[in-house]
Amino acid sequence: MRYKGFLLISRTINDTVAFSVGYAIYAYLFALMSEIRFMEIALEEAVRAAERGEVPVGAVLVDHEGSILAQNGNRSIEYHDPAGHAEMIVLREAGQRLANYRLSGTSLYVTLESCIMCVGAMVHARIRRLVFGATDPKTGGVVSLYQIGQDRRLNHQLEVEGGLMADECGMLLQDFFRSRRNGRKRTEG
Numbered sequence: 001m002r003y004k005g006f007l008l009i010s011r012t013i014n015d016t017v018a019f020s021v022g023y024a025i026y027a028y029l030f031a032l033m034s035e036i037r038f039m040e041i042a043l044e045e046a047v048r049a050a051e052r053g054e055v056p057v058g059a060v061l062v063d064h065e066g067s068i069l070a071q072n073g074n075r076s077i078e079y080h081d082p083a084g085h086a087e088m089i090v091l092r093e094a095g096q097r098l099a100n101y102r103l104s105g106t107s108l109y110v111t112l113e114s115c116i117m118c119v120g121a122m123v124h125a126r127i128r129r130l131v132f133g134a135t136d137p138k139t140g141g142v143v144s145l146y147q148i149g150q151d152r153r154l155n156h157q158l159e160v161e162g163g164l165m166a167d168e169c170g171m172l173l174q175d176f177f178r179s180r181r182n183g184r185k186r187t188e189g
């Protein structure tokens with residue numbers, strides 16, 4: 001009898017553990033799939049930017065419930081604006097939409113590691129989390145040259161995650177610059 005009771009307790013514990021592990025895996029996969037979905041949307045914006053002749057970088061801003069507040073791509077050339085980076089545009093659009101310059105609790109997905117201007121604006125906006133694709137060793141202000149979002153001297157820090165779909169994001173930039181170089185060579189030659 002005592003043995004049976006032990007078996008029952010043991011099975012209950014096993015079931016609970018299995019359920020918890022199963023749930024944890026499910027929650028992790030669900031979160032990962034959402035992350036990938038947002039980065040894919042950012043990539044689509046990057047492709048549209050390339051079609052406009054802009055450096056192909058796209059960004060998406062998502063609120064704490066997972067709803068998209070704004071999505072856009074680089075528009076520096078179109079707007080004649082050195083601050084026309086994809087991140088700046090989505091921050092501005094979301095600010096207008098929420099009628100608030102603070103965007104607390106939001107997450108920003110961008111195909112390329114942000115520059116110091118953009119991550120500076122994210123600190124001002126109190127963005128909670130920044131997820132980027134490819135790293136930018138030349139102008140990256142998140143991990144490569146500076147770590148602005150994690151600088152404790154500032155009054156706000158961001159959670160940072162890099163490398164999501166880095167190959168796809170990086171490839172798009174490489175193709176863009178390669179075809180631009182080839183186009184230049186063709187017109188020069």
Ligand SMILES: [Zn+2]
Binds near residue numbers: 085087115117118119
């Ligand atoms: Zn930037």
